[in-house]
Amino acid sequence: MQSIALIGYGGTAQTVVQELTKAAGNAGPDIHVVVRPGKVEQYRNMVPPMVQVIDNLACLPENVGLVIETAGHSAVSMYGHQVLSSGRDFGLISSGALADETLLEQLRAAALESGKHLLVFNGAVAAIDAITSAKAAGLQSLCYTGIKPATAWEGTPAAEQFDLGSLTAPTVIFEGSAREVALAYPKNANVAATVALAGVGMENTSVRLIADPHATVNRHRLDGTSALGRFEFETEARPSASNPKTSSSTAFSILAYLRGGPNALRLT
Numbered sequence: 001m002q003s004i005a006l007i008g009y010g011g012t013a014q015t016v017v018q019e020l021t022k023a024a025g026n027a028g029p030d031i032h033v034v035v036r037p038g039k040v041e042q043y044r045n046m047v048p049p050m051v052q053v054i055d056n057l058a059c060l061p062e063n064v065g066l067v068i069e070t071a072g073h074s075a076v077s078m079y080g081h082q083v084l085s086s087g088r089d090f091g092l093i094s095s096g097a098l099a100d101e102t103l104l105e106q107l108r109a110a111a112l113e114s115g116k117h118l119l120v121f122n123g124a125v126a127a128i129d130a131i132t133s134a135k136a137a138g139l140q141s142l143c144y145t146g147i148k149p150a151t152a153w154e155g156t157p158a159a160e161q162f163d164l165g166s167l168t169a170p171t172v173i174f175e176g177s178a179r180e181v182a183l184a185y186p187k188n189a190n191v192a193a194t195v196a197l198a199g200v201g202m203e204n205t206s207v208r209l210i211a212d213p214h215a216t217v218n219r220h221r222l223d224g225t226s227a228l229g230r231f232e233f234e235t236e237a238r239p240s241a242s243n244p245k246t247s248s249s250t251a252f253s254i255l256a257y258l259r260g261g262p263n264a265l266r267l268t
Helices: 011-027 040-044 075-084 095-099 101-114 126-135 158-163 177-186 190-198 247-257
Strands: 005-008 031-034 051-054 064-069 089-092 117-120 139-149 171-177 204-211 219-226 229-237 264-266
Touching: 005 011, 005 117, 011 031, 011 247, 064 075, 075 089, 075 095, 075 101, 075 177, 095 101, 095 177, 095 190, 101 158, 101 219, 126 190, 126 219, 126 229, 139 190, 158 171, 171 177, 177 204, 190 204, 190 264, 204 264
Parallel strands: 005 031, 005 064, 031 051, 064 089, 089 117, 139 204
Antiparallel strands: 117 264, 139 219, 171 204, 219 229
């Protein structure tokens, strides 16, 4: 397994580090955690002894071939170009950041120039292979529906439009394109952006978000039509204990990829 660096040390990164160190101990890959400048000491005691904490990508050793963003949209724009230009692959979970077309093209250009890969981890979404196959044959339409507990939408525009604590039935809180939802709900709608990048693009992927007061899991539904026929997929993912806005499966999609699985969409 290659040596890696993780940008950020929230719930997703903590799970990745915990699983890697638990499985391999001191014999595992080199792991670095990248934090904001001046925050090294704050995080040093939070990581296992074999994990290095740095606040500057220039401190990464040459054997680190993959840098993984787990810190939100701003981290994609802050670090992505620098990572790729340094001759390393860049993987991300905050795919909604790529709704910014300028940023996406800059990262693609940097990846192509350096001969490296720009990767989007599958996260909580299944059936990326079905979407890409349908796209190759002629994908005609793609709709994503995200259903989460009402509390998962606190701190989003939905909280300003609805009394989330008083909902008694599933309520549609957003309808629009994947680009619109990625910009309006940056912490909640990365799944929509990922399926859009795999399929018909940000503008042509329709999205529906639902707050369900009775839900205990995050549900992700995909409906599509293509020259091959029609497909429909639905998955249920338990919310992360540290952040109900994301699914626990996000960390394990990274781990599966690191262990040789096809759990990432390659954009270059």
